[in-house]
Amino acid sequence: MLFFAFFPMYIMLQASLKDNVQFANNLWLPSAPYHWENWAVGWLAVKDFIANTVIVCVFGVGLTLAFAIITAYIFARYKFFGSQILFYMLLAMMMIVDIASLVPLFTLLRDLNLLNTLSALVIMSIAGGQVMCVYVLRNFIEEIPKDLFDAAEIDGAGDVGVVWNVVIPLSGSIISTLAILRFIGSWNDFIMPMIIMRDEKLYTIGVGLMSLNAGYDTQWGPLMAAYCIASVPLILIFVFTMRLFVKGLSSGAVKG
Amino acid sequence: MIDSLIFSMKRRKKCYLLILPTFIVVLLFRYYPAFSGMYYSFFEWDGALVKEWVGLKNYTESLQDVKLLHSFMVVGIFILANLFKLIPSVIVALLIFHLKSERFQYVYRVLFVVPMIIPGIVYMLLWKFFYEPNIGLLNQMLMGLGIVDVSKPLMWLADPKLVIPCIIFMGFPWVGVVSVLIFLAGLQGIPKSVYEAAELDGCGPIKRCLTIEVPLIMAQIRLSLVLMIIGTLKGFEQILIMCNEYGGPDGTANVPGLYMFRMAFMEGRVGYACTLGMLLFIVILALTILSDKFVRVDK
Numbered sequence: 020m021l022f023f024a025f026f027p028m029y030i031m032l033q034a035s036l037k038d039n040v041q042f043a044n045n046l047w048l049p050s051a052p053y054h055w056e057n058w059a060v061g062w063l064a065v066k067d068f069i070a071n072t073v074i075v076c077v078f079g080v081g082l083t084l085a086f087a088i089i090t091a092y093i094f095a096r097y098k099f100f101g102s103q104i105l106f107y108m109l110l111a112m113m114m115i116v117d118i119a120s121l122v123p124l125f126t127l128l129r130d131l132n133l134l135n136t137l138s139a140l141v142i143m144s145i146a147g148g149q150v151m152c153v154y155v156l157r158n159f160i161e162e163i164p165k166d167l168f169d170a171a172e173i174d175g176a177g178d179v180g181v182v183w184n185v186v187i188p189l190s191g192s193i194i195s196t197l198a199i200l201r202f203i204g205s206w207n208d209f210i211m212p213m214i215i216m217r218d219e220k221l222y223t224i225g226v227g228l229m230s231l232n233a234g235y236d237t238q239w240g241p242l243m244a245a246y247c248i249a250s251v252p253l254i255l256i257f258v259f260t261m262r263l264f265v266k267g268l269s270s271g272a273v274k275g
Numbered sequence: 276m277i278d279s280l281i282f283s284m285k286r287r288k289k290c291y292l293l294i295l296p297t298f299i300v301v302l303l304f305r306y307y308p309a310f311s312g313m314y315y316s317f318f319e320w321d322g323a324l325v326k327e328w329v330g331l332k333n334y335t336e337s338l339q340d341v342k343l344l345h346s347f348m349v350v351g352i353f354i355l356a357n358l359f360k361l362i363p364s365v366i367v368a369l370l371i372f373h374l375k376s377e378r379f380q381y382v383y384r385v386l387f388v389v390p391m392i393i394p395g396i397v398y399m400l401l402w403k404f405f406y407e408p409n410i411g412l413l414n415q416m417l418m419g420l421g422i423v424d425v426s427k428p429l430m431w432l433a434d435p436k437l438v439i440p441c442i443i444f445m446g447f448p449w450v451g452v453v454s455v456l457i458f459l460a461g462l463q464g465i466p467k468s469v470y471e472a473a474e475l476d477g478c479g480p481i482k483r484c485l486t487i488e489v490p491l492i493m494a495q496i497r498l499s500l501v502l503m504i505i506g507t508l509k510g511f512e513q514i515l516i517m518c519n520e521y522g523g524p525d526g527t528a529n530v531p532g533l534y535m536f537r538m539a540f541m542e543g544r545v546g547y548a549c550t551l552g553m554l555l556f557i558v559i560l561a562l563t564i565l566s567d568k569f570v571r572v573d574k
Contacts, residue, residue: 021386023448027401028393030412046415090297099287100280105294112305118509118532119556120308122539122548123315126322127308146304149297178293207395209512214540225396229516232400239410246400250393257392258385 031250035061035243042239054240061244067220068227069249075137075223076205079144080198087149088194091156092182096168106157112150125214135217143215144205152197159193160186199260206253224249312549320546322539333550343551346522346529347558352439353530354507360449361499365492367450368458369484384459388452399516402445406431406517438523442513454499461492501566508559511536531555 033049034042035057041050094106124143125134133139163186171181187194209225216222222230228249231242284291316333320326337343367387374380405412408428417423431441465488473483489496511532514522520537522529531551539548 024387024450027398027405031393031397031401043410046410046412086296086300090294093290093294097287097290099290100284102290105298109297109301112301112309114560115305115309116505116509116556116559118535119552120305120312122535122545122552123308123312124304125539126315126545127304127311142300142304146300149301150305153297178289203392209396209516210536224394228396228400232403239404246397250397253392253394254389257389 031243031246034239035241035247037240039239057240057244058248060238060241061246061248064231064241065224065227065245065248068222068224069252071137071221071227072206072223073252075140075144076202078141079148079205080201082141083145083148083152083201084194084198086145087152087156087197088186089179089182090149091153091160092178092186094153095157095160095163096165109150109153113154117147121210121214128215134215135221136215137221139215140205140208140212140223143211144201144208148197148201148204152201155193155197156190159190163189195260199256202256203253312552315546316550316553318546319544321543322545326546329546333547334554336547337550337554342526342529343531343534343554345526346531346534349439349522349528350508350530353443354504356443357503357507358500360443360446361451361454361496361503363449364451364454364499365458365489365496368455368462369488371455372459372462373480387450387455392452395512396516398446399513403432403517406441408433432517433524435524435527438518438528442517442528445513445517451499453502457495457499458492461495462488465491497566501563504562504566505559508532508562509555 030046034046036049036053036055037057038054044050094102128134128139133142167185167189168181171185176184206224208223209229212223212226213229216226219227219230228245231245317328317330318326319329319332371380371383371387374383408414408430411431413431414423414428417429418425423429429437432438469487469491470483473487478486509532511530514528514530514533515536517523518528520533520541522533532555535548535551535555538544538551
C-alpha cells in the first residue's frame with residue numbers, strides 16, 4: 020500500500036530529470052543523463068505562480084486569524100446585547116454550502132471591481148475562514164481562566180493587549196493548526212482563482228499548473244519538475260509541523 | 276428599559292467595534308451572495324444587462340432538465356464509490372494503531388501522510404498523465420503486458436464507457452489523510468479496559484476489529500461520511516481538471532456543480548445557474564440532516 024501511495028511521487032521525481040526522448044523510451048526507471056536543467060526551466064515557469072500563491076496564502080491566513088482571534092475572544096469573554104444572536108448568525112453560515120453562492124459571489128466581485136486582483140482572493144480566504152476559525156477559537160478561548168484576562172487588564176492591557184499577551188500565547192497550538200489547515204486550503208484552491216483571474220501573470224499555482232498542462236507540445240521533464248516545485252512548500256510546511264498538526268487535528272476531531 | 280439597553284450597549288461599544296471586521300466580511304461576502312443567489316434564481320439573466328423576472332420558470336425547467344438529472348445520477352455513483360473508498364482509510368488507521376512501537380506508529384503516520392500532501396491539482400494532473408492514451412503510464416503498462424493492442428490504445432478519459440470508472444479508480448489506494456487521522460484519534464479514545472475485557476473473553480484480532488473497534492469509532496466514521504457526501508456533491512474541480520467543462524465525452528461524467536459552473540460562465544445563463552446552486556444547496560442540506568439521523572450512534 021505504501022508503494023502505491025508513493026508511486027505518483029516517484030514517477031513525478033524521476034520523470035522530472037528526463038528529456039522527451041528518454042521519457043518516451045523508458046517511463047518507469049530513471050535513466051542517464053539526468054537533465055537537472057529541467058528544474059531550472061520548471062522554476063522559471065512557475066515562480067510567478069508561486070509568488071502569487073504565497074502572497075495570497077500569507078495575507079489570507081494572517082488576516083483570517085487576526086479577525087477571527089479578536090472576534091472569538093470577544094464572544095468568549097463578554098456577554099452583550101445580541102451576542103448570542105450574532106454568534107448564531109455566524110454559525111448559520113456553516114449550513115450554507117459555498118457552491119450555492121459561487122455565481123452570485125462572482126457577480127458581486129465584478130460589481131466591486133475586484134475581478135482579476137489578488138486582493139479578491141485574500142478577501143475570499145478571509146470570508147471563507149471566519150466561521151470555522153471563530154467557532155473553534157471561541158471554544159478554546161473559553162477554557163482559558165478568566166482571571167488571566169483580569170490580571171492582564173489590571174496591569175494596564177487593553178483588549179488588544181489581552182489578546183496579544185494572553186490569548187495568543189495560550190492558544191498557540193490551536194492557532195497554528197488552523198493556520199496550517201487554512202494555508203493548505205488556500206494553496207490547493209482552484210475554483211476561486213480560476214473564475215477570478217484573467218491575467219496569466221496573476222495566476223495562482225493551481226490555475227497556473229493547469230494552464231501549463233494545457234499547452235501544446237508538452238515537454239514532460241520541465242512540466243514534472245514544475246509539479247515537484249509546486250509541491251515542495253506544502254511538504255516542507257507539513258514536515259516541520261507534523262507533530263503539532265497531528266496532535267491539534269486529533270484533539271479537534273475528538274471534540275467535534 | 277430602552278435607556279438601560281442603550282446604556283449597556285454603550286458600555287460594550289468596544290465589543291461591537293472589535294467584532295466589526297469579521298461581520299463586515301461575513302455579511303458582505305457570505306450572507307449577501309447566499310441571498311442574492313436566491314433572488315437571482317427567479318430571473319433569466321445573462322450576468323450583465325438582460326435581466327427578466329421569470330418567477331419559478333428556472334425551477335420548473337431544472338426539474339425537467341435531463342442533463343441535470345443525469346448529473347445527479349453521476350454524482351450518486353461517485354458517492355457510492357467513495358463510500359467504499361473510505362474502507363482503506365479505516366484499515367490503515369487500524370494497522371497504524373496496532374503497531375507495537377510508538378516510534379513506528381509515528382514513522383508510518385508520516386509516511387502515509389507525506390504523499391497525500393502533494394497539492395491536489397498536482398495529484399490530479401499526474402493521474403491525468405497516467406490516463407494519457409499515447410504516452411500515459413496505464414496504457415504503456417497494459418501494452419507492455421500484452422493486454423491492450425498497441426495499435427488501439429484505450430482512450431480512458433476520452434472514452435464515454437471508461438471515463439466514470441477512471442475517475443473512481445483515481446487516487447488508488449484511496450487512503451485519505453484527514454480520514455485516517457480522524458479514525459486514529461477515535462481509536463486512541465477507546466478505553467484500555469474494553470480491550471482487556473475482550474482479551475479475557477478470548478476475542479481474536481479480526482473479531483476485535485469488527486465487534487469493538489469499528490463500532491466504537493462509528494462517530495468518527497459518521498463524521499467522515501458526512502464530510503465525504505457533502506464534498507462529493509459540491510465538488511466539480513476534479514471533473515473539470517480531468518475532463519473538461521462539459522464533463523468528459525458526451526458529458527458522461529457531468530456533475531451538478533460543473534453543470535452550474537458551465538451555465539454561469541460559459542453559456543451566460545447566470546439566473547439558471549443560481550437556481551441550480553439553490554437546488555444543490557437544498558439537496559446537500561437534506562442529505563446532511565438525513566445522514567445525521569440515520570447513521571447516528573448512541574454513545
